[in-house]
Amino acid sequence: MAVKSRCRSYYSTTSLLSQPASADAEEKELTPEAIAEMIEVSFLQSCLQLSQGYIDVLKLFIVAVKAGYERGMPLSELHKLVEECPVNSAGRDLMTEEKELRLEWMGMVYAMLNALGPESKVDSREGTRSESANERISKVVEAMLAIREGLQSEEETTGGKEDATVALTTLTVETALERSPSLSKLSESISDPMEKAFLTNDIRVALMTFRVLQEEQVCLQDGSGKGSRGKVPRPPIPGTGR
Numbered sequence: 202m203a204v205k206s207r208c209r210s211y212y213s214t215t216s217l218l219s220q221p222a223s224a225d226a227e228e229k230e231l232t233p234e235a236i237a238e239m240i241e242v243s244f245l246q247s248c249l250q251l252s253q254g255y256i257d258v259l260k261l262f263i264v265a266v267k268a269g270y271e272r273g274m275p276l277s278e279l280h281k282l283v284e285e286c287p288v289n290s291a292g293r294d295l296m297t298e299e300k301e302l303r304l305e306w307m308g309m310v311y312a313m314l315n316a317l318g319p320e321s322k323v324d325s326r327e328g329t330r331s332e333s334a335n336e337r338i339s340k341v342v343e344a345m346l347a348i349r350e351g352l353q354s355e356e357e358t359t360g361g362k363e364d365a366t367v368a369l370t371t372l373t374v375e376t377a378l379e380r381s382p383s384l385s386k387l388s389e390s391i392s393d394p395m396e397k398a399f400l401t402n403d404i405r406v407a408l409m410t411f412r413v414l415q416e417e418q419v420c421l422q423d424g425s426g427k428g429s430r431g432k433v434p435r436p437p438i439p440g441t442g443r
Contacts, residue, residue: 233274237282239265242290244303256409263406263413266310275324276311280304298395305334305399306406312342313410333396337387341403344381345411348372351380370412374404 243262250258269279283303295303304327311325352365378385384404391397 231268233269233272233279233282234286236265236269236272236274237279237286238288239268240279240283240303240307241286241288244306245291245295245299248299248302251405256405259406259409260413260416262306263310263410264417266307267314267410267413270311270314270323273323275326276308277324277327280307280327280329283307301331301334302399302402304330305338305403308334308338309341309403309406310410312338313345313407316342316346317414334399337400337403340383340387341400341407344377344384345407347383348377348380349411366415370415372408372411374401374408377404377408 240262243258243265247259247262250256266279284300308325308327308330311323315322315325349365349369352363352368355363355368356365372380378388388397388400391400
C-alpha cells in the first residue's frame with residue numbers, strides 16, 4: 202500500500218465523534234471528553250476486527266489513547282472519562298473482562314510511550330488495574346525495547362541491509378515471542394487461557410504502537426506538506442455510522 206494512501210486511511214480528519222465537525226472547529230472539539238469517546242467507540246470495534254484478522258481499528262484506538270497521553274492526562278484521569286462516557290457503542294454494558302482488557306490496552310500504550318519518550322513521561326498508574334496486569338505490561342515493554350535494540354544491532358552489523366525500523370513494524374506476536382526468550386518463557390508459564398489472551402493482546406498492542414508511531418512519522422514527513430503535528434487523526438469506525 203502506498204504511503205499517501207495509508208496516511209489518508211489512518212490519519213484522515215473525518216470525525217469519530219457523535220456530532221460532525223467542521224475543519225475550523227477541529228482543534229476546539231478535541232477535548233478530553235472527545236478523546237474518551239474516541240477510545241470508547243474504537244475499543245469494541247478493535248476487538249471485533251481483531252477476531253477477523255484486521256488491525257486498522259486497533260491503530261485508531263492507539264491513536265486516541267496517544268492523544269490523551271500527549272495532553273499530559275494521567276491514565277487514571279483518562280480512564281475515568283472513558284468509564285463515564287455517555288456514548289455506548291456496544292449497545293450494552295461491557296463485561297468485566299472487556300473493561301479490564303480496555304484498561305490494559307490503555308496502560309500498554311501509556312507504558313510504551315513513556316519508555317520510548319521518557320522526557321515527556323506521563324503518569325500511567327491506575328488504581329483499579331490488577332498487579333498481574335501491571336507485571337505483564339512491564340515485562341512486555343521491557344521485551345519490546347530489547348527486541349528493538351537487537352534489531353538495531355542487526356542493522357549496524359549488516360551495514361544497513363537489515364532495516365531495523367521495517368523489521369520492527371512488521372513483527373507479529375509470533376515472531377516477537379521467537380525473538381524474546383523472556384516473553385516466550387512468560388507465555389509458556391501461563392496456564393490460564395484468559396491470562397494468556399491478555400498477554401497476547403498486550404504484545405499486539407505494543408507492536409501496533411511501534412507501527413502507529415512510524416506511520417505517523419512517515420505522514421508528517423510527507424513531501425506534500427499537508428501533514429500537521431497539531432491535528433489528531435479521527436477516521437470513521439466501520440459499523441458505527443460515524
